[in-house]
Amino acid sequence: MGNCVVNHWFSVLFLFCSRTLRKQLDHNLTFHKLVAYMICLHTAIHIIAHLFNFDRYSRSRQATDGSLASILSSLSHDEKKGGSWLNPIQFRNTTVEYVTFTSIAGLTGVIMTIALILMVTSATEFIRRSYFEVFWYTHHLFIFYILGLGIHGIGGIVRGQTEESINEGHPHKCAESFEMWYDHDSHCRRPEFEGQPPESWKWILAPVILYICERILRFYRSQQKVVITKVVMHPSKVLELQMNKRGFSMEVGQYIFVNCPSISLLEWHPFTLTSAPEEDFFSIHIRAAGDWTENLIRAFEQQYSPIPRIEVDGPFGTASEDVFQYEVAVLVGAGIGVTPFASILKSIWYKFQCANHNLKTKKIYFYWICRETGAFSWFNDLLTSLEQEMEKLGKVGFLNYRLFLTGWDSNIVGHAALNFDKATDILTGLKQKTSFGRPMWDNEFSTIATSHPKSVVGVFLCGPRTLAKSLRKCCHRYSSLDPRKVQFYFNKENF
Amino acid sequence: MGQIEWAMWANEQALASGLILITGGIVATAGRFTQWYFGAYSIVAGVFVCLLEYPRGKRKKGSTMERWGQKYMTSVVKLFGPLTRNYYVRAVLHLLLSVPAGFLLATILGTACLAIASGIYLLAAVRGEQWTPIEPKPRERPQIGGTIKQPPTNPPPRPPAEARKKPSDEEAAAAGGPPGGPQANPIPVTDEVV
Numbered sequence: 001m002g003n004c005v006v007n008h009w010f011s012v013l014f015l016f017c018s019r020t021l022r023k024q025l026d027h028n029l030t031f032h033k034l035v036a037y038m039i040c041l042h043t044a045i046h047i048i049a050h051l052f053n054f055d056r057y058s059r060s061r062q063a064t065d066g067s068l069a070s071i072l073s074s075l076s077h078d079e080k081k082g083g084s085w086l087n088p089i090q091f092r093n094t095t096v097e098y099v100t101f102t103s104i105a106g107l108t109g110v111i112m113t114i115a116l117i118l119m120v121t122s123a124t125e126f127i128r129r130s131y132f133e134v135f136w137y138t139h140h141l142f143i144f145y146i147l148g149l150g151i152h153g154i155g156g157i158v159r160g161q162t163e164e165s166i167n168e169g170h171p172h173k174c175a176e177s178f179e180m181w182y183d184h185d186s187h188c189r190r191p192e193f194e195g196q197p198p199e200s201w202k203w204i205l206a207p208v209i210l211y212i213c214e215r216i217l218r219f220y221r222s223q224q225k226v227v228i229t230k231v232v233m234h235p236s237k238v239l240e241l242q243m244n245k246r247g248f249s250m251e252v253g254q255y256i257f258v259n260c261p262s263i264s265l266l267e268w269h270p271f272t273l274t275s276a277p278e279e280d281f282f283s284i285h286i287r288a289a290g291d292w293t294e295n296l297i298r299a300f301e302q303q304y305s306p307i308p309r310i311e312v313d314g315p316f317g318t319a320s321e322d323v324f325q326y327e328v329a330v331l332v333g334a335g336i337g338v339t340p341f342a343s344i345l346k347s348i349w350y351k352f353q354c355a356n357h358n359l360k361t362k363k364i365y366f367y368w369i370c371r372e373t374g375a376f377s378w379f380n381d382l383l384t385s386l387e388q389e390m391e392k393l394g395k396v397g398f399l400n401y402r403l404f405l406t407g408w409d410s411n412i413v414g415h416a417a418l419n420f421d422k423a424t425d426i427l428t429g430l431k432q433k434t435s436f437g438r439p440m441w442d443n444e445f446s447t448i449a450t451s452h453p454k455s456v457v458g459v460f461l462c463g464p465r466t467l468a469k470s471l472r473k474c475c476h477r478y479s480s481l482d483p484r485k486v487q488f489y490f491n492k493e494n495f
Numbered sequence: 496m497g498q499i500e501w502a503m504w505a506n507e508q509a510l511a512s513g514l515i516l517i518t519g520g521i522v523a524t525a526g527r528f529t530q531w532y533f534g535a536y537s538i539v540a541g542v543f544v545c546l547l548e549y550p551r552g553k554r555k556k557g558s559t560m561e562r563w564g565q566k567y568m569t570s571v572v573k574l575f576g577p578l579t580r581n582y583y584v585r586a587v588l589h590l591l592l593s594v595p596a597g598f599l600l601a602t603i604l605g606t607a608c609l610a611i612a613s614g615i616y617l618l619a620a621v622r623g624e625q626w627t628p629i630e631p632k633p634r635e636r637p638q639i640g641g642t643i644k645q646p647p648t649n650p651p652p653r654p655p656a657e658a659r660k661k662p663s664d665e666e667a668a669a670a671g672g673p674p675g676g677p678q679a680n681p682i683p684v685t686d687e688v689v
Contacts, residue, residue, distance in 0.1 A: 048522050051601050055528045096600045110604070117515070117608055121507040126551075126560050131499045291498060 040120060043113060050109075054089075054096045061089045068175065075193065086193045088157045104155040112148035115141040132290065136267060146208060149200050156195020165192040218268075222259060222311035229281050231300055231307070234378045237288040239297045240274075242281045245312055250277050252323065252347045253340035256284065256314030263295045263308070272339040273315060278350035282315075285378060287336055322491060324361050326458030330448065330488075332367045332471065334463025338379060341366065341462065348399070349386055365400050365448060367439055369463070371407035380428050387431055401432060408436040441470055445478040449486045459490045500554060502582060502624045505615035509548045509589060512612050516541030516596055516605030523601035533599040540592045541605065547572065547579070552626040561629055569628045580627075582620035589613035 060069035073087040089099055100106035121127075122138040161171070174188030230242040250273055257268040269292060271284040288294045299308045323329050323344050333341045345366070351359055368379070383401065390396050403425075405412070413436060416425075425433045448457060461471055468490075475488035516537045523534025550569040553559050572579045579585070593609035596602035647653055 044518070047604070048518075051522055051528070052526055054600065055526060058529065097603065100600055100603075110607070113604060114607055114611070117511060117604075118508070118611070121511045122504055124507055127504055127507060130554065130557065131503065134499055134504050 036120070036123075040116065043116060047109070047113065054099070057087050057089050058096050061087055061092055061094070072191075075190070086159050103157060105152055105157050108148035108152045112145050112152070115145045115148070119145070132292075133264075133267070140266075146204060149204060151198070153196070153198030153200055156197065158196045159193040160196055162192045162194050165189070218257075218313050221313045224312075226310050226312050228307055228310060230283075232378070233297075233301065234285070236372070236377070237297060238378060239286045239300055240283055240378060241286070241300075241310070242275070242283040243310065243312065244281050248282060248312075248315075250275075250282055250315045251317065252277060252343045254315035254317055254343075255340075256282075256312050256316070258284065259311040259313070260292075260296055260299070260308055261311065263299065264292060267292055268313065269293070272343070274339050274342040274346075276343055276346035276350050278347060278354075285339060285342075289336075323458065323460060324359065326489075327360060327455045328363045328365070328448070328452050328457040329361055330365045330367070330457060330459045332369070332459070332461045332463065332467070334369045334461075334467055335371065337462030338368055338370070339462070341368075341460075342379060342382060345382060345386060345399070349382075349389055363398060363400065363452070365402075365444075367402055367404065367444070369404040369406060369438065369467075372405070380430065383428075383430055402439070403428060403430070403432065403434045404439055405434050405436050406438055412436070441474045442477075445474045445488070449478045449480075449488075453486055454484065455486055457486060457488045459488055461490070498556065500619070500624055501615050501622065502552060502619035502626065503554065505582075505612050505619055506548055506551060508608065508615060509544060509612035512589075512593075512605055512608035513541045513544035513548060515608055516544065516602060519596070519599075519602035519605050523599055526601075528599070528601060530599055533595060534601060537596045537599070537602040537605060540596060544589070544592065544609065547585075550628065553629045555624075559629055565629075566631060572626075573628045580625050582616045582624055582626065585626075586613045586616040586620055589616065 056069075057073070060073040063070040063073070073089075075085045075087070088103065089096070100110065119139055119141050122135050128135045169188040169191060171191070174191070177188055224245060224247075227244045228241055229244055230240075232240040232242075234240060253272065255270050255272045257270050259265075259268045271286060273282055274285050275281060275283040286293055286296060288297050296308075299305075323331070331341045331344065333339075345364075348359075348361075348364070386399060390399055416434070416436075424431055428434055459471060459475055461468055472490045475490040478486070479488045480486050518541075520534040520537030520539075520541060522528075523531050524538065528534065546568060549562060550565040550572050551559060551562055577584075589609050590613040593606040593613065596609075597606040
């Protein structure tokens with residue numbers, strides 16, 4: 001039964017994935033999944049071991065051949081003698097199924113395993129991505145799992161020989177001479193067994209307390225009033241909410257969890273903050289991408305009904321805060337992944353406005369890759385103002401940004417070719433012309449490497465996995481072997 | 496919660512139950528537990544359930560991720576027509592399959608899980624869901640010369656790309672002169688070649 005210990009240890013680690021620890025959500029999730037797989041594996045081993053064990057007990061109880069097994073089985077269940085029994089199957093006609101369903105350990109075991117299986121089948125990637133609510137609500141079965149785990153061992157079915165009995169008659173000495181145990185003059189006495197005390201509660205107590213504390217904290221934070229100061233409806237179904245909350249302070253690129261009780265009581269969804277810390281409000285941009293977001297946008301579109309109440313938990317940290325640690329930063333945002341960079345760029349704008357010249361970052365390359373620009377027209381305004389700001393301050397070279405439109409057709413390209421001579425881009429109105437298709441990272445990286453031969457360049461991506469792979473490869477390829485020359489460091493976020 | 500297709504979750508649950516039935520069956524048979532022949536049944540039932548549930552049905556909305564290599568089983572499952580399409584049939588089938596495995600402790604977990612899957616399938620059937628096979632998309636043969644664009648058939652000055660209509664309209668417009676065309680030419684245009 002040693003693997004129960006391992007099983008319990010994993011449950012402990014499982015619960016340690018709490019969000020109050022300042023780690024990236026993505027790392028937590030990977031760890032959670034890993035521990036879940038281990039729990040499933042060990043549960044399987046545990047159950048199979050018990051199945052063999054119970055079958056042996058059952059056979060021993062049925063055995064009439066006076067073997068060691070049958071004598072051990074016949075040790076009495078009589079409470080008067082202290083209940084020093086070994087075999088939990090009391091009578092010859094008791095089935096293992098009966099014992100399973102009438103003992104605490106068996107019953108809790110069955111309930112826990114079924115809860116675990118339901119949690120796992122509703123948590124497969126396909127179900128999670130397509131029907132998130134099924135996953136979310138079913139996963140709350142973990143409450144039954146943890147409760148069951150706590151009381152699983154109370155019955156003391158797993159028995160060991162008492163110390164006293166071991167001193168009197170050690171199995172090494174007495175196992176062979178079991179026919180003589182009942183003789184008064186033999187060296188060995190009948191062995192006595194007692195139940196092992198339940199131990200699982202010791203392993204899960206600390207994490208459960210931590211988790212309960214975190215839930216209480218989340219509840220407390222959610223009860224604090226959130227004032228919505230501005231609601232902006234952008235084209236392509238993007239909703240911007242500007243809010244205020246007492247005592248709320250953020251860093252660039254952090255995210256918050258948002259709950260809207262009128263839409264769903266239990267669901268909390270993460271959104272990156274798109275405002276800068278220097279502003280006196282915090283904002284999020286929400287794109288319609290599923291049931292909850294569509295309902296939220298619809299609720300806010302109603303002109304004549306009162307604004308729904310919003311609860312906010314956070315902010316939680318991500319790697320974006322590291323952007324300002326690098327002399328040269330390469331920011332790549334794909335689609336909706338541009339949001340953390342919105343916060344960073346806004347923050348830079350404010351820093352420039354306050355003439356904060358202590359910025360370590362000297363140059364930023366920003367790549368924005370999206371399928372259609374309509375979805376991000378809100379970001380255009382930001383880039384336009386940044387352009388003007390840079391010109392005013394004479395720091396045109398600081399921010400070098402390029403937009404890539406991957407969902408182009410011949411009509412769009414035709415337009416662009418016709419308006420080639422115009423100073424601003426016809427699609428976005430920005431000075432920088434939009435490029436079509438995907439960036440050629442090799443060219444980009446080699447240009448950056450040659451322009452900054454001695455710098456440490458931080459590469460930040462918020463986008464799909466395939467893009468992360470190619471960027472990581474480029475980082476390795478273009479980092480120079482000499483540590484004093486250009487080095488590319490890759491940082492990835494995943495939402 | 497309105498857009499949930501319960502059958503998708505039932506499918507995952509049933510597949511997992513099949514695997515659990517197989518595992519329990521192997522343990523019971525290998526260990527020669529009492530009444531181990533139920534274990535043998537459980538292995539067979541488990542394999543059958545796994546094969547039946549392996550091909551994922553098509554989602555009503557959105558794209559469905561196929562399981563690796565499922566197209567072989569899809570063609571087999573498709574053959575049974577309404578028996579496999581209808582989820583009531585599946586719910587009853589799974590319930591019946593799960594009963595014999597309930598007599599043995601090693602396989603009773605499989606029974607419980609399959610019974611739950613049966614329940615979810617019943618829910619799916621009540622909501623009118625159906626199993627539709629995922630058909631492979633017909634391969635588009637590249638049209639030879641399909642991307643060659645014809646040169647413009649009307650003489651200059653020509654209207655710009657966004658105002659360009661179909662070539663047949665343009666010919667008529669060019670032949671008919673102004674003002675029928677998309678651009679009103681200030682000077683009448685005639686083709687001087689005789």
